[in-house]
Amino acid sequence: xxxxxxxxxxxxxxxxxxQWPLKFLRAVCPDHLIEEIEGDLLQNFYKDHRKFGQRKARxxxxxxxxxxxxxxxxxxNKFSFQLINIMxxxxxxxxxxxxxxxxxxxxxxxxxxxxxxxxxxLVIYLFISDELSFDSLHSNRSSVYRIxxxxxxxxxxxxxIALTNAWTGPSIAEDFPQVASFTRYWTQxxxxxxxxxxxxLINSVAAVDSTFLNIFDFNLQSGNRATAxxxxxxxxxxxxxxxxxxKNTDESLGRAITIQDxxxxxxxxLKDTPENSHLRxxxxxxxxTFGKNKMFSSTWEGSFLNTYLLLxxxxxxxxxxxxxxxxxxxxxxxxxxxxxxxxQLQPLSDVHLQSTDMDHDYNNYRKxxxxxxxxxxxxxxxxxxIACVNFMNLTTARASYxxxxxxxxxxxxxxxxxxxxQFIFESTVMALLALVLAMxxxxxxxxxxxxxxxxxxxxxxxxxxxIQAGLLVAVTILLGLLTGIYPSFYMTSFNVTxxxxxxxxxxxxxxxxxxxxxxxxxxxxxxxxxTLVVTRQLSFMKNTDIGFTKDQIILxxxxxxxxxxxxxxxxxxxxxxxxxxxxxxxxxLGTNLNGWGFKVKTDTGIYNFVPSxxxxxxxYLKVYGITLNDGRDFSREFLTDNGKAxxxxxxxxxxxxxxxxxxxxxGQSWYENDxxxxxxxxxxxxxxxxLYSKIGMLAIVCKPEWGYDEISIxxxxxxxxxxxxALKEVWDKNITTYPFTYSFLDEHVDNLYKSDQQMSSVISxxxxxxxxxxxxxxxxxxxxxxxxxxxxxxxxxxLGATNFQISSMLxxxxxxxxxxxxxMICPVTYYLLFKWLESFSYRITMSPWLFLSGGLITIIIALxxxxxxxxxxxxxxxxxxxRYE
Amino acid sequence: xxxxxxxxxxxxxxxxxxxxxxxxxxxxxxxxxxxRQDRNINxxxxxxxxxRLEDKGLIKSAFGGSTNERGGRRKxxxxxxxxxxxxxxxxKDGRLELWRLIPQLKMSGI
Numbered sequence: 004x005x006x007x008x009x010x011x012x013x014x015x016x017x018x019x020x021x022q023w024p025l026k027f028l029r030a031v032c033p034d035h036l037i038e039e040i041e042g043d044l045l046q047n048f049y050k051d052h053r054k055f056g057q058r059k060a061r062x063x064x065x066x067x068x069x070x071x072x073x074x075x076x077x078x079x080n081k082f083s084f085q086l087i088n089i090m091x092x093x094x095x096x097x098x099x100x101x102x103x104x105x106x107x108x109x110x111x112x113x114x115x116x117x118x119x120x121x122x123x124x125l126v127i128y129l130f131i132s133d134e135l136s137f138d139s140l141h142s143n144r145s146s147v148y149r150i151x152x153x154x155x156x157x158x159x160x161x162x163x164i165a166l167t168n169a170w171t172g173p174s175i176a177e178d179f180p181q182v183a184s185f186t187r188y189w190t191q192x193x194x195x196x197x198x199x200x201x202x203x204l205i206n207s208v209a210a211v212d213s214t215f216l217n218i219f220d221f222n223l224q225s226g227n228r229a230t231a232x233x234x235x236x237x238x239x240x241x242x243x244x245x246x247x248x249x250k251n252t253d254e255s256l257g258r259a260i261t262i263q264d265x266x267x268x269x270x271x272x273l274k275d276t277p278e279n280s281h282l283r284x285x286x287x288x289x290x291x292t293f294g295k296n297k298m299f300s301s302t303w304e305g306s307f308l309n310t311y312l313l314l315x316x317x318x319x320x321x322x323x324x325x326x327x328x329x330x331x332x333x334x335x336x337x338x339x340x341x342x343x344x345x346x347q348l349q350p351l352s353d354v355h356l357q358s359t360d361m362d363h364d365y366n367n368y369r370k371x372x373x374x375x376x377x378x379x380x381x382x383x384x385x386x387x388x389i390a391c392v393n394f395m396n397l398t399t400a401r402a403s404y405x406x407x408x409x410x411x412x413x414x415x416x417x418x419x420x421x422x423x424x425q426f427i428f429e430s431t432v433m434a435l436l437a438l439v440l441a442m443x444x445x446x447x448x449x450x451x452x453x454x455x456x457x458x459x460x461x462x463x464x465x466x467x468x469x470i471q472a473g474l475l476v477a478v479t480i481l482l483g484l485l486t487g488i489y490p491s492f493y494m495t496s497f498n499v500t501x502x503x504x505x506x507x508x509x510x511x512x513x514x515x516x517x518x519x520x521x522x523x524x525x526x527x528x529x530x531x532x533x534t535l536v537v538t539r540q541l542s543f544m545k546n547t548d549i550g551f552t553k554d555q556i557i558l559x560x561x562x563x564x565x566x567x568x569x570x571x572x573x574x575x576x577x578x579x580x581x582x583x584x585x586x587x588x589x590x591x592l593g594t595n596l597n598g599w600g601f602k603v604k605t606d607t608g609i610y611n612f613v614p615s616x617x618x619x620x621x622x623y624l625k626v627y628g629i630t631l632n633d634g635r636d637f638s639r640e641f642l643t644d645n646g647k648a649x650x651x652x653x654x655x656x657x658x659x660x661x662x663x664x665x666x667x668x669x670g671q672s673w674y675e676n677d678x679x680x681x682x683x684x685x686x687x688x689x690x691x692x693x694l695y696s697k698i699g700m701l702a703i704v705c706k707p708e709w710g711y712d713e714i715s716i717x718x719x720x721x722x723x724x725x726x727x728x729a730l731k732e733v734w735d736k737n738i739t740t741y742p743f744t745y746s747f748l749d750e751h752v753d754n755l756y757k758s759d760q761q762m763s764s765v766i767s768x769x770x771x772x773x774x775x776x777x778x779x780x781x782x783x784x785x786x787x788x789x790x791x792x793x794x795x796x797x798x799x800x801x802l803g804a805t806n807f808q809i810s811s812m813l814x815x816x817x818x819x820x821x822x823x824x825x826x827m828i829c830p831v832t833y834y835l836l837f838k839w840l841e842s843f844s845y846r847i848t849m850s851p852w853l854f855l856s857g858g859l860i861t862i863i864i865a866l867x868x869x870x871x872x873x874x875x876x877x878x879x880x881x882x883x884x885x886r887y888e
Numbered sequence: 889x890x891x892x893x894x895x896x897x898x899x900x901x902x903x904x905x906x907x908x909x910x911x912x913x914x915x916x917x918x919x920x921x922x923x924r925q926d927r928n929i930n931x932x933x934x935x936x937x938x939x940r941l942e943d944k945g946l947i948k949s950a951f952g953g954s955t956n957e958r959g960g961r962r963k964x965x966x967x968x969x970x971x972x973x974x975x976x977x978x979x980k981d982g983r984l985e986l987w988r989l990i991p992q993l994k995m996s997g998i
Binding site for chain 2: 017020036038039040041042043044045046047049050067070071073075076079
């Protein structure tokens with residue numbers, strides 16, 4: 004049927020052709036076929052339009068167009084872009100493999116350093132993310148705050164105290180509407196749990212408010228979250244505690260159990276506290292049980308528990324904090340702000356990492372110095388940077404070996420971008436390969452690191468989140484791209500003709516390469532100096548005279564019964580030849596001692612202040628080897644020595660500013676002014692705290708009636724562990740209500756510096772890796788340089804240079820570079836280390852020798868590394884080099 | 889050659905190209921098949937078949953003139969190649985030979 008193409012009919016229809024099916028067709032169909040296909044479809048459209056009308060015609064056109072989405076059509080497209088690229092990538096891959104095979108040494112150095120760099124980075128990343136994950140299981144994390152106090156005591160400087168009294172929490176919740184809830188956490192220490200005839204000592208028991216499980220999302224297996232701790236005499240056990248007492252956890256719920264002397268009902272079973280929670284406990288008691296307890300209800304005396312607040316969404320913690328000083332005055336009536344305590348709020352997320360300056364911070368499991376995470380992050384980046392430098396330097400230095408390849412590719416028509424792409428692709432493949440190897444290496448490395456740092460890091464946690472795993476690959480690819488850019492740029496930048504003529508092969512090292520070497524060794528030297536200073540400081544702390552004996556002292560926990568039988572135990576233990584002293588005290592040295600109010604009678608009247616305080620047994624000073632500057636030790640001969648005699652330390656004597664403190668009337672703050680005792684001695688200063696803090700004022704009293712918390716047993720001879728069974732035997736014969744538990748004082752003191760110790764080991768390992776990687780790079784670089792200088796060396800030898808002259812000439816250029824990096828890194832390192840040392844009250848001074856030896860070690864290692872090549876080149880017969888000239 | 893076979897639809901399209909001669913292009917072939925064989929043709933299937941036949945060297949194509957009726961698009965006119973004719977003939981002969989082998993049926997009921 005003939006249609007007149009000019010009819011108005013057709014022109015009208017043109018307006019009604021739906022456009023998107025045509026667009027779709029153009030996207031799907033090959034270019035050389037589209038015209039015909041469209042033509043046929045349109046022809047059908049016009050026909051349909053006349054036959055069925057507009058609507059149906061449009062529909063049919065659309066349907067027909069969609070039907071072109073079929074492989075027979077799509078595959079007719081020339082996938083010029085993608086297809087060729089895939090082929091090219093395969094070719095590139097082949098080329099990189101060939102390149103690896105042709106120069107195994109350099110490829111090995113490249114791969115190996117990248118692998119080490121990446122694997123240490125991974126470990127550091129795991130460590131950091133583990134630390135950051137602390138307390139993250141609580142969904143309220145962002146609105147939970149721990150209250151801490153900053154008491155204004157004269158004498159001991161500003162202290163942050165993690166504890167509050169029992170009254171603070173409930174009163175704040177009552178006074179401030181922005182506080183949604185509060186809970187107190189009062190540790191009871193070790194407690195004996197009795198189920199029938201079973202007596203079991205449970206390590207850490209805490210009493211908490213019924214809101215505890217609303218604020219913290221600990222996983223309750225059975226029992227009611229809201230009410231489990233509401234009633235007095237309720238207890239929640241963790242799974243492992245329950246299993247110690249009962250056959251299975253189901254059986255235990257609802258049962259009665261005796262804890263110390265009180266009956267409790269088990270109202271819940273909790274999953275064991277996770278490793279990354281700052282609160283660790285084996286059982287929770289309802290704090291309402293202690294409502295009648297004297298110490299608990301006299302809410303004003305002392306601070307002994309942690310208080311956590313849950314704020315309402317959107318409540319401003321800073322605003323609340325600013326109102327707390329008013330609150331304090333309102334409730335205590337202490338008008339003078341210098342005498343009171345400022346209450347402050349610490350976000351839950353800061354508790355684990357930002358509490359290094361917090362005192363009395365007993366409930367902070369695995370507390371870590373958060374600023375060290377930055378140190379770790381920086382060292383991780385350093386080591387990766389060093390590895391990248393190797394890659395860039397070696398690839399660039401090796402460029403001359405590939406110029407022929409580049410030249411030929413260029414001359415047969417490769418575009419610069421293609422060549423560039425090839426080299427970038429190679430470096431990316433290397434980086435990804437290194438990532439795989441790094442993971443394999445970490446399988447072995449991580450258990451070792453875990454042992455060293457007491458962590459439970461898992462490589463598999465990297466794959467817990469797909470985003471994290473993707474990010475890891477993305478970062479590695481980015482690393483490959485970045486490290487590949489310079490060498491690729493360098494290798495593609497040559498003129499084809501000069502490359503093929505072989506003209507520029509002898510080019511020396513560029514400024515860029517040299518500065519990379521300087522950077523690399525600078526970082527390595529910095530890490531080495533850092534390691535030296537950190538280990539020096541740590542050994543200083545370990546060996547410094549802290550003023551009392553910490554070795555060969557066994558600490559044994561005690562309760563009321565043990566206090567009563569202390570004399571019996573002492574007598575029996577002392578019969579053992581190896582036991583040279585037995586004493587007891589209210590607190591352990593090396594923890595922050597509690598501050599008690601103290602008063603001294605001076606000429607002008609009574610002087611009140613709050614020094615640290617220690618209640619000790621008579622033989623304490625003797626056992627701990629604390630020496631007296633003046634006066635005498637406590638003695639059983641004087642009746643008044645029981646509670647009315649005080650030994651103060653030098654610092655306190657100095658603060659009191661008295662010529663002759665011995666004999667001055669003094670007493671605890673609650674002693675009546677007319678019934679004071681007297682200062683009987685001045686002890687030489689000793690570090691009763693960690694070496695982070697300066698020695699403050701200390702008053703020691705001896706009053707057995709107040710009871711002690713710990714027995715200290717001094718052992719003679721090195722084999723402390725062998726004496727334990729003998730000690731235990733005596734214990735078991737005399738003590739029925741409390742099991743024998745012991746620890747060693749030196750271990751406790753070492754624990755104070757655990758964060759530092761761990762940081763030190765991480766830095767030492769990275770420093771070793773850093774110098775190792777740097778030297779490997781240097782080794783490769785020197786090999787390449789020697790190759791280029793082979794003729795020069797030959798000529799020099801022919802002209803009469805000795806082997807020694809030649810090898811020192813060859814070494815000198817690298818030595819210069821390392822010297823430059825040493826000079827440049829020193830100020831930075833000094834500054835950073837100075838900052839770190841500042842956190843210690845007792846610290847080493849950084850002598851220039853430390854720095855010089857760091858630099859010297861590096862230079863020696865570097866020279867040893869390159870000596871293989873320099874000596875070999877120098878001894879080479881010049882004939883071999885010059886034969887073909 | 890020789891081992892090349894054609895599918896039923898391919899054979900039909902190839903024959904139609906031979907039938908339509910100078911008017912053998914996509915839409916016309918489809919229309920013709922619809923008219924004479926009373927079967928609906930999916931135009932994309934037709935195109936795919938045409939390209940396949942061209943790949944096999946049985947037909948060849950060249951652009952013809954454009955008309956407004958096709959929105960200004962040119963037609964692609966297909967012609968049967970010699971190989972195509974050989975193939976058509978061989979298929980016809982093959983069919984006829986088989987047809988002859990069928991025992992002659994008696995028309996019953998006459």
